[in-house]
Amino acid sequence: MSALLEVEDLVAGYAGSRVLDGVSLSLDAGEAVTLLGRNGVGKTTCMETIMGLVKPSSGSVHVDGRDVTGRPPHVVSRSGVAIVPQGRRVFAPLTVEENLAIAARKSGEWSVKRVYELMPRLAERRSNLGSQLSGGEQQMLAIGRALLCSPRVMLLDEPSDGLAPTVVEQVGKILVDLAQTGLAILIVEQDLRLAFDVADRVVVMTKGQIVHESTVAEFRKDAARAQALLGVG
Ligand SMILES: Nc1ncnc2c1ncn2[C@@H]1O[C@H](COP(=O)(O)OP(=O)(O)OP(=O)(O)O)[C@@H](O)[C@H]1O
Ligand SMILES: [Mg+2]
Numbered sequence: 001m002s003a004l005l006e007v008e009d010l011v012a013g014y015a016g017s018r019v020l021d022g023v024s025l026s027l028d029a030g031e032a033v034t035l036l037g038r039n040g041v042g043k044t045t046c047m048e049t050i051m052g053l054v055k056p057s058s059g060s061v062h063v064d065g066r067d068v069t070g071r072p073p074h075v076v077s078r079s080g081v082a083i084v085p086q087g088r089r090v091f092a093p094l095t096v097e098e099n100l101a102i103a104a105r106k107s108g109e110w111s112v113k114r115v116y117e118l119m120p121r122l123a124e125r126r127s128n129l130g131s132q133l134s135g136g137e138q139q140m141l142a143i144g145r146a147l148l149c150s151p152r153v154m155l156l157d158e159p160s161d162g163l164a165p166t167v168v169e170q171v172g173k174i175l176v177d178l179a180q181t182g183l184a185i186l187i188v189e190q191d192l193r194l195a196f197d198v199a200d201r202v203v204v205m206t207k208g209q210i211v212h213e214s215t216v217a218e219f220r221k222d223a224a225r226a227q228a229l230l231g232v233g
Pocket of ligand 2: 043044045086157
């Protein structure tokens with residue numbers, strides 16, 4: 001098994017409903033892949049199942065050859081995967097600095113200082129409460145928090161959600177910089193410009209299965225296929 005993240009035939013869902021119906025995808029070290037699909041097809045469930053937040057009923061998740069299928073989130077986190085969840089979920093009553101301090105580890109490549117260097121806006125806002133931040137600042141904080149686990153794979157669930165276009169661009173730049181450091185990125189996005197700026201490869205999910213895989217360049221050339229799969233283009 002050579003991929004850094006290898007998801008095979010994953011089946012998962014919620015009481016009485018099967019959402020993932022045999023999802024397979026893989027991510028190499030340093031690669032950025034965008035997971036696209038219409039609303040409700042199971043993109044968030046896929047990320048949450050990889051992260052151990054939803055238990056799969058079958059299939060497997062390997063990180064760097066290590067089987068983490070169905071393991072709790074802190075074990076998956078230790079194996080090198082971090083999630084930036086849909087809706088960001090920063091702690092509103094805590095300051096930026098406190099939000100980061102909670103996530104900080106004693107060792108690892110990332111420190112609060114390095115997060116501030118990557119996103120100086122967070123340093124400027126370090127004493128502000130989570131509830132006082134703009135959407136873009138909250139997104140940066142959520143990214144910073146994930147980075148403090150010093151992940152090798154970062155899962156991002158709709159980072160552009162609710163952000164103004166100029167802010168989406170700033171978040172995109174941060175993600176492109178991160179991809180260049182060798183971090184592998186799996187990004188779910190509705191904003192295709194952001195998805196295509198960040199990713200090298202596209203996978204498309206419909207009804208709990210991956211139905212298309214190609215490079216971003218190939219996908220962009222085929223507007224009819226994009227329209228059929230996503231209803232856009
Ligand atoms: N906690 C839950 N309990 C029960 N059903 C859920 C739960 N979370 C999601 N679902 C259902 O699972 C299906 C897939 O949801 P999911 O959030 O994974 O889709 P998604 O592709 O991320 O959608 P969106 O584009 O709207 O974010 C939907 O039918 C949803 O209603
Ligand atoms: Mg979702």
